[in-house]
Amino acid sequence: MQNNDNQRKPSVVDTRGLRMRYGSTDVLKGVDLTVGQGEVVALLGPNGAGKTTTIEILEGFRRRSDGDVRVLGVDPDDGDEAWRARLGVVLQSWRDHGRWRVRELLSYLGMFYEPYRERVFDIDELIDVVGLTDHAHKRIGTLSGGQRRRLDVAVGLVGRPDLLFLDEPTVGFDPEARREFHELVRRLTGTTILLTTHDLTEAEKLADRIVILVSGRVVADGTAAELAARIAGKAEVRYRLDGEEHVLSLTDSTGYVRELFAEHGKAVEDLEVRRAALEDVYLALVRESEEVTA
Numbered sequence: 258m259q260n261n262d263n264q265r266k267p268s269v270v271d272t273r274g275l276r277m278r279y280g281s282t283d284v285l286k287g288v289d290l291t292v293g294q295g296e297v298v299a300l301l302g303p304n305g306a307g308k309t310t311t312i313e314i315l316e317g318f319r320r321r322s323d324g325d326v327r328v329l330g331v332d333p334d335d336g337d338e339a340w341r342a343r344l345g346v347v348l349q350s351w352r353d354h355g356r357w358r359v360r361e362l363l364s365y366l367g368m369f370y371e372p373y374r375e376r377v378f379d380i381d382e383l384i385d386v387v388g389l390t391d392h393a394h395k396r397i398g399t400l401s402g403g404q405r406r407r408l409d410v411a412v413g414l415v416g417r418p419d420l421l422f423l424d425e426p427t428v429g430f431d432p433e434a435r436r437e438f439h440e441l442v443r444r445l446t447g448t449t450i451l452l453t454t455h456d457l458t459e460a461e462k463l464a465d466r467i468v469i470l471v472s473g474r475v476v477a478d479g480t481a482a483e484l485a486a487r488i489a490g491k492a493e494v495r496y497r498l499d500g501e502e503h504v505l506s507l508t509d510s511t512g513y514v515r516e517l518f519a520e521h522g523k524a525v526e527d528l529e530v531r532r533a534a535l536e537d538v539y540l541a542l543v544r545e546s547e548e549v550t551a
């Protein structure tokens with residue numbers, strides 16, 4: 258993880274009042290988002306929150322309805338080939354190149370970047386970074402889902418992008434493939450990454466900063482620790498006393514437990530104190546925001 262000192266770093270992504278309207282429906286309602294140099298930012302939110310729409314606008318795939326947007330200092334609506342070559346994009350859907358071989362496809366794609374980039378990835382190094390060395394000469398159609406996704410990342414990285422977009426990178430993964438993928442992303446130290454996910458654990462594991470988007474609005478922006486601090490101090494205390502189960506949500510859980518033992522000693526059984534987790538904050542924020550916009 259890199260640190261979250263984005264004040265001193267130039268912004269790679271900067272949006273102010275970003276709006277998107279499809280027909281008569283407002284999907285993005287004034288999104289302010291920054292991603293600093295070298296930061297890994299997760300755009301987290303439930304289905305339909307507007308995550309994909311946001312990154313498609315940043316990638317220059319969709320024209321926004323309103324607001325200021327700068328990606329690598331350029332308005333994506335005016336982005337040329339040289340600007341596009343500085344971005345790495347890993348989309349949600351797999352575009353099949355099943356008959357190509359891994360190394361062959363990456364070498365071919367690398368050629369497109371050569372006129373624009375001083376240094377494209379050495380293909381064997383890239384294949385090694387994404388953990389596909391043993392599969393370099395295999396046809397893509399024979400790779401497992403997890404291996405294909407790693408190839409997707411390699412496709413996104415081949416031009417050594419200044420900014421990498423990962424849209425819901427681990428959807429449909431089993432736990433092992435997800436863990437391997439997280440390790441791969443963590444190895445990309447120094448790469449500026451904007452990823453979308455609705456998996457809170459993924460956001461917490463990978464991102465320096467989490468931006469929570471609900472119904473087209475940013476409802477929280479901070480490190481996992483900062484977001485969790487919103488409910489800091491609250492804890493759930495559970496125990497059994499004389500066969501009866503007690504569950505309490507308390508601010509001073511330590512003081513409560515001390516008094517509980519002073520009064521009941523060994524009669525207290527199955528004591529559990531659980532700090533309110535980031536998940537509680539996330540679910541509360543989503544619930545609150547959905548109620549406001551309903």
Ligand SMILES: Nc1ncnc2c1ncn2[C@@H]1O[C@H](COP(=O)(O)OP(=O)(O)OP(=O)(O)O)[C@@H](O)[C@H]1O
Nearest residue numbers: 279280284302303304305306307308309310311455
């Ligand atoms: N081309 C389109 N025309 C009309 N509405 C659209 C279009 N694309 C997306 N939407 C709507 O915009 C809203 C936001 O969609 P978006 O795909 O950006 O959300 P998301 O947060 O990425 O969701 P998910 O996690 O399900 O991918 C949804 O209500 C969706 O139905």
